[in-house]
Amino acid sequence: AQRVTQPEKLLSVFKGAPVELKCNYSYSGSPELFWYVQYSRQRLQLLLRHISRESIKGFTADLNKGETSFHLKKPFAQEEDSAMYYCALSGANFNKFYFGSGTKLNVKP
Amino acid sequence: DAGITQSPRHKVTETGTPVTLRCHQTENHRYMYWYRQDPGHGLRLIHYSYGVKDTDKGEVSDGYSVSRSKTEDFLLTLESATSSQTSVYFCAIMPTPTDTQYFGPGTRLTVL
Numbered sequence: 001a002q003r004v005t006q007p008e009k010l011l012s013v014f015k016g017a018p019v020e021l022k023c024n025y026s027y028s029g030s031p032e033l034f035w036y037v038q039y040s041r042q043r044l045q046l047l048l049r050h051i052s053r054e055s056i057k058g059f060t061a062d063l064n065k066g067e068t069s070f071h072l073k074k075p076f077a078q079e080e081d082s083a084m085y086y087c088a089l090s091g092a093n094f095n096k097f098y099f100g101s102g103t104k105l106n107v108k109p
Numbered sequence: 110d111a112g113i114t115q116s117p118r119h120k121v122t123e124t125g126t127p128v129t130l131r132c133h134q135t136e137n138h139r140y141m142y143w144y145r146q147d148p149g150h151g152l153r154l155i156h157y158s159y160g161v162k163d164t165d166k167g168e169v170s171d172g173y174s175v176s177r178s179k180t181e182d183f184l185l186t187l188e189s190a191t192s193s194q195t196s197v198y199f200c201a202i203m204p205t206p207t208d209t210q211y212f213g214p215g216t217r218l219t220v221l
Contacts, residue, residue: 004151006151009149034209043212043213043214044152044199044201045211045212046209046210049209051207086151086152088152095140095157095159095165095206096154096157096167096168097142097154097210098154098168099144099151099152099153100151101149101150101151102151
């Protein structure tokens with residue numbers, strides 16, 4: 001069955017510290033992986049996706065098929081990074097999306 | 110905001126009453142989705158549509174039905190609301206299969 005697991009409900013770090021938000025997935029096929037972010041009082045929006053292999057706002061994510069993981073990383077966290085982060089998975093046809101339960105990132109000054 | 114709106118934005122209703130939530134887009138995109146967001150569960154797909162009159166079930170479709178008679182509108186109906194359907198409901202649109210999803214502002218539904 002398709003499943004996305006985000007083991008941390010809350011992650012607190014100090015400004016300037018590295019941050020890693022964990023995401024593990026289960027999917028019988030070749031999935032597409034995404035990270036979405038929801039800032040306070042804003043709509044959920046795409047942060048980055050695996051196939052684009054891009055860095056957005058200093059965040060990167062590497063797909064590790066052996067460990068079935070897609071962890072989100074940033075070397076130096078900023079206060080404005082505080083938000084709710086969701087890892088998501090889609091099959092090759094992009095018809096269905098599966099989201100993790102989310103990790104709330106709190107960057108302290 | 111990708112031209113996507115949801116109505117109503119807030120609703121309080123009683124158990125057993127029917128409720129319809131509306132998702133409206135101005136871009137005529139093909140793919141539309143309904144999710145519910147609950148603490149500890151993240152977003153879960155209820156139903157989705159890949160065109161007018163073409164819909165399919167998501168992972169939590171029981172108790173929900175949808176209709177899409179026009180490209181721009183995707184309606185989610187709770188035939189007989191239950192307290193377990195208290196949630197925040199998000200609509201999303203996707204222009205093409207290789208594009209991203211754009212989300213609406215959400216509807217907070219409380220079933221008493």
